[in-house]
Amino acid sequence: MNQIPEVIRTVPLDYYLYFSAALFVIGVIGVLTRRNAIVIFMCVELMLNAVNLLLTALSAYRADASGQVFVFFIMAVAAAEVCVGLAIIVMTYRNIRSTDVQLLNYLKW
Amino acid sequence: MPMQNQGMALLCLLVPILPLLGFILNGLGNRKLAKGLVSLIGCSTVLASFLISVYLFLDFTANGSRAYTVDFYNWISVGELQIGFSFLIDQLTLLMMLMVTGIGFFIHLYSAGYMSHDENFGKFFAFINLFMFSMLLLVMGANYVMMFVGWEGVGLCSYLLIGFWNKNTNYNNAAKKAFVMNRIGDLGFLLGIFLIFITFGSVSYPQVFAEAARFTGGVDTNVLIAITLLLFVGAMGKSAQLPLFTWLPDAMAGPTPVSALIHAATMVTAGIYMVLRSNALYVLAPTTLEIIAIVGVATALLAATIGLAQNDIKKVLAYSTVSQLGYMFLALGVMAFSSSLFHVLTHAFFKALLFLGAGSVIHAMSNEQDIRSMGGLRKFLPITFATFLIGTLAISGIPPFAGFFSKDELLAHVYEHNKVLWVLGLLTSFMTAFYMFRLLFLTFFGEFRGTAAQKSHLHESPASMTIPLIVLAVLSTIGGFLGIPAVFGAQHLLGDYLSPIYDYARVANGAALAPLHLDHATEYMLMAISVGVAVVAILIAYVMYVSKRTVPAAEGQRLAPLHNLIYNKYYIDELYDTLIVRPLMWLSAAFHRFVDVIVVDGIVNGFGKLTLLTGRSLRYAQSGAIGFYIMVMVFSIVLILFLNFFIG
Numbered sequence: 001m002n003q004i005p006e007v008i009r010t011v012p013l014d015y016y017l018y019f020s021a022a023l024f025v026i027g028v029i030g031v032l033t034r035r036n037a038i039v040i041f042m043c044v045e046l047m048l049n050a051v052n053l054l055l056t057a058l059s060a061y062r063a064d065a066s067g068q069v070f071v072f073f074i075m076a077v078a079a080a081e082v083c084v085g086l087a088i089i090v091m092t093y094r095n096i097r098s099t100d101v102q103l104l105n106y107l108k109w
Numbered sequence: 110m111p112m113q114n115q116g117m118a119l120l121c122l123l124v125p126i127l128p129l130l131g132f133i134l135n136g137l138g139n140r141k142l143a144k145g146l147v148s149l150i151g152c153s154t155v156l157a158s159f160l161i162s163v164y165l166f167l168d169f170t171a172n173g174s175r176a177y178t179v180d181f182y183n184w185i186s187v188g189e190l191q192i193g194f195s196f197l198i199d200q201l202t203l204l205m206m207l208m209v210t211g212i213g214f215f216i217h218l219y220s221a222g223y224m225s226h227d228e229n230f231g232k233f234f235a236f237i238n239l240f241m242f243s244m245l246l247l248v249m250g251a252n253y254v255m256m257f258v259g260w261e262g263v264g265l266c267s268y269l270l271i272g273f274w275n276k277n278t279n280y281n282n283a284a285k286k287a288f289v290m291n292r293i294g295d296l297g298f299l300l301g302i303f304l305i306f307i308t309f310g311s312v313s314y315p316q317v318f319a320e321a322a323r324f325t326g327g328v329d330t331n332v333l334i335a336i337t338l339l340l341f342v343g344a345m346g347k348s349a350q351l352p353l354f355t356w357l358p359d360a361m362a363g364p365t366p367v368s369a370l371i372h373a374a375t376m377v378t379a380g381i382y383m384v385l386r387s388n389a390l391y392v393l394a395p396t397t398l399e400i401i402a403i404v405g406v407a408t409a410l411l412a413a414t415i416g417l418a419q420n421d422i423k424k425v426l427a428y429s430t431v432s433q434l435g436y437m438f439l440a441l442g443v444m445a446f447s448s449s450l451f452h453v454l455t456h457a458f459f460k461a462l463l464f465l466g467a468g469s470v471i472h473a474m475s476n477e478q479d480i481r482s483m484g485g486l487r488k489f490l491p492i493t494f495a496t497f498l499i500g501t502l503a504i505s506g507i508p509p510f511a512g513f514f515s516k517d518e519l520l521a522h523v524y525e526h527n528k529v530l531w532v533l534g535l536l537t538s539f540m541t542a543f544y545m546f547r548l549l550f551l552t553f554f555g556e557f558r559g560t561a562a563q564k565s566h567l568h569e570s571p572a573s574m575t576i577p578l579i580v581l582a583v584l585s586t587i588g589g590f591l592g593i594p595a596v597f598g599a600q601h602l603l604g605d606y607l608s609p610i611y612d613y614a615r616v617a618n619g620a621a622l623a624p625l626h627l628d629h630a631t632e633y634m635l636m637a638i639s640v641g642v643a644v645v646a647i648l649i650a651y652v653m654y655v656s657k658r659t660v661p662a663a664e665g666q667r668l669a670p671l672h673n674l675i676y677n678k679y680y681i682d683e684l685y686d687t688l689i690v691r692p693l694m695w696l697s698a699a700f701h702r703f704v705d706v707i708v709v710d711g712i713v714n715g716f717g718k719l720t721l722l723t724g725r726s727l728r729y730a731q732s733g734a735i736g737f738y739i740m741v742m743v744f745s746i747v748l749i750l751f752l753n754f755f756i757g
Contacts, residue, residue, distance in 0.1 A: 032740055101735045108733030 008060050016057035023050035037089045037099040041082075048078050117168070121179045121196050124161050124206065125249065127154040128241035135238060139231030148221035151234035155217050155241055159210035166203045174200065174609065178251050178315065185254070189310060197251035197314055201450070201610045205248035205382055208454060212374050212461050213241050215577035219465050220366040222573035223472060227364075233273060237370065240266035244375055248382060252313040253302045256383065260298065260347065263376045264291045270371060271363040283359040290356040294346015298383075301339030305390075308332055318389040318613035337390055337397035341404075344380025348434050351408045355682055357431055361423040365468030368423060373430045373460040378453045381437045388446050389613035402442025402526075406533045409435030411679070413540040417547075418676040420661050421478050422467045425548045429504065430460055432537060436519060439534060445522030446611065447604045451592045452519050454603070455511035458588045459503035462581035466497035469570040469578065470552060475563055480551040481661055482563070487553040489567040492575045494553050496582040501549045503585040505542035505643045513640070514589030521594075521635050525627055535642055542646035550654035551661070558660065594632065 023046055030043030052071045059067025093099050131154035135147050142150075169175075176199030184194040196202075217237065224233050243262025250256045272284030306312050309320040324333070344350070349357035360372045371377070384391060384401070391398055409432045416428035433456050440449035471478055473490055487494040503510035506517065516538065524531040557564055569575065592603040627635075653659050662668060668676055677683075 028743060032736065032743065035736070104735060105733030108731050 013061045020050045020054040035100050035102050037101050118179045120161050124158045125242050125245035127158050128238045131238035132235050135231045136235035144230050147231045147234050152217045155214045159214050162206040162210050192254050195251040196249040200607050209244050209375050216366050216370040219574050219577040222571045236269050254312050267371050270367040271360045280362040283362040287356040287360050290353050291346045294343045297339045297342025304336045321389045322613045322616035333394045334396050337394040348377050348380030349431050350404050354431050358427040361427050369461045369464030373464050374457040381453050384441050392614040398442050401438050405435045405438030406530050409537040413537045414675050415678045416544040422480050440519045443522050443526035447607045448519045451603050452515040455515040455588045459500045459585040462500040462585050466493050469493040473567050475566050482559040483552045484555040485557040490569050496578040499582040501545045511585050511588035517636050539642045539646045542643040543650050546647045546650035554655050
């Protein structure tokens with residue numbers, strides 16, 4: 001990749017940056033405000049994907065493939081993590097018949 | 110002088126090391142080793158030390174009696190201070206070695222019989238072996254620091270052995286008392302050593318004495334008086350002189366062989382040895398010598414008067430020991446150094462004998478020590494009686510027993526020096542003869558006054574106990590011939606032998622060490638007077654306790670005021686208790702209540718409480734709500750990023 005493809009240049013880098021930042025912040029706010037464990041989980045995924053997008057964009061604009069290699073790793077790890085996370089949520093639901101994280105407050109003082 | 114050769118050095122080293130080996134074996138094997146093996150180890154190590162000492166002595170005299178130093182290694186080396194681990198072998202050391210190991214061996218042998226019923230037999234032998242090691246280190250060391258190590262070692266063993274029967278609180282208190290009183294003396298000794306180093310730049314005897322011999326400040330300078338007085342304070346503690354003597358009578362709480370070995374024959378003479386060893390310093394300080402003479406005669410007199418009214422067989426002997434030690438210091442004070450050592454030697458013989466005899470009596474009487482419950486024992490304990498009689502005659506100064514020669518020589522020197530001291534010494538001698546024969550008559554003559562159970566149990570002690578008695582009785586009889594006065598035309602063996610140890614002193618202050626100048630008539634007169642006084646005292650005792658069969662008043666009976674005063678030992682213990690012990694206890698209690706409880710505990714507990722309080726208030730942050738945790742996390746990360754951006 002010695003040259004940046006013409007298609008990509010039509011959208012400036014800044015736009016990608018703003019977009020991923022926005023996605024990330026949406027994710028963070030979602031994690032902070034929502035009570036449903038599944039929604040929180042989705043927001044986490046959103047944050048991960050915001051980072052993925054950022055990495056791809058910078059990789060493309062700097063003509064460096066290693067950023068995109070990272071993205072593949074992140075996707076693989078995220079997939080594994082989703083398995084574990086969803087399993088935890090399923091177990092939680094079986095125990096308390098709910099996925100509301102605010103009910104999970106036994107672990108205090 | 111260099112060491113002669115490797116073999117001699119090894120032999121010298123073996124003398125103290127063998128008892129140390131015995132201590133280790135018996136100490137580790139306490140209760141595991143058979144009693145026979147324990148006594149074999151305990152006695153044979155000391156016997157071996159004694160035999161080596163004899164060999165060293167013979168070798169020493171055969172090679173022209175030249176003192177030599179055996180250096181092993183450089184023990185402490187700090188700046189100018191060089192302290193070698195080395196032994197000084199000279200006349201004085203050899204004599205002390207022979208006395209310590211010789212008498213020590215017989216007392217070990219005696220202990221094997223005396224302590225045979227004790228469950229801590231191995232521990233006992235371990236302790237007395239350790240004592241032998243420390244004492245040998247004390248007398249063999251070639252510098253003041255090594256002497257101090259031995260000095261502390263014997264103090265420790267004394268403590269351990271006085272409190273040997275540690276289930277009895279009174280005995281433990283007696284042990285503590287001995288330890289603390291000795292510590293007071295030791296402080297003086299330690300300061301004396303420091304001052305010696307500052308003044309002479311060394312602590313090794315030959316160097317210090319050589320320096321002292323050409324001391325530029327002249328006789329009786331302040332620094333010399335300070336050194337000698339401080340050393341004497343140490344001697345006061347160890348040798349039970351006024352005002353630090355009260356521990357010795359209490360030390361009778363220990364087993365009787367301990368009293369014989371440590372509190373009569375060897376350890377308590379360490380103070381005398383130290384003054385003798387430092388004679389080159391003492392002749393330079395006549396003021397100190399005056400003080401020593403006065404302290405000595407005061408102690409002798411005071412202890413003798415207390416001895417008149419005691420009813421415990423060991424207490425009487427204890428006070429007589431204090432009194433005789435006073436005599437020895439009196440002799441040192443009038444610069445009759447050899448006479449003092451002569452008396453140390455004869456006293457070791459007869460006092461060890463008397464104590465062991467007393468032990469034999471106590472053993473036969475089923476641990477009864479009160480002479481009011483004894484009487485008529487000569488029929489039951491013939492050997493003990495015969496030997497005890499010899500010891501009593503010796504201490505009373507009846508010729509030809511050992512005590513006569515040493516005491517007579519000592520008093521002759523005192524007479525030449527100061528007539529008042531001589532009269533006081535003679536008075537002490539009178540009282541000594543009286544209370545010793547009072548003890549003898551009450552114990553062995555008259556009718557038996559104990560219980561029927563005690564009477565049925567009366568028996569002569571086993572051979573391991575009577576053999577030492579017989580040997581010591583022989584020594585008490587012939588020991589005096591080591592120093593026959595010049596009047597009788599014989600050589601003074603001991604005096605001639607010891608002469609070289611005063612070489613430095615002669616250089617330092619030659620006038621001080623002049624020989625006796627009395628004419629023969631005076632000397633005969635002095636002898637006659639001292640024997641006469643003793644005989645009169647014995648006759649009085651005989652009339653009172655055999656003819657009239659007086660028995661001392663029972664406990665709780667009213668006594669005449671003066672009698673009451675000496676019966677209660679002049680209330681000295683009570684005086685110390687009121688003046689020193691109680692204020693100290695009060696002060697400690699006050700410090701405990703205010704400094705320890707409020708300040709120290711307050712700070713430590715305060716830190717604990719602060720931690721607790723912080724934790725208690727912070728724990729509410731751990732609410733268990735996941736959302737809150739995440740929020741805190743996010744805000745923290747944001748904060749870190751911000752700080753990193755603006756500050757970093």
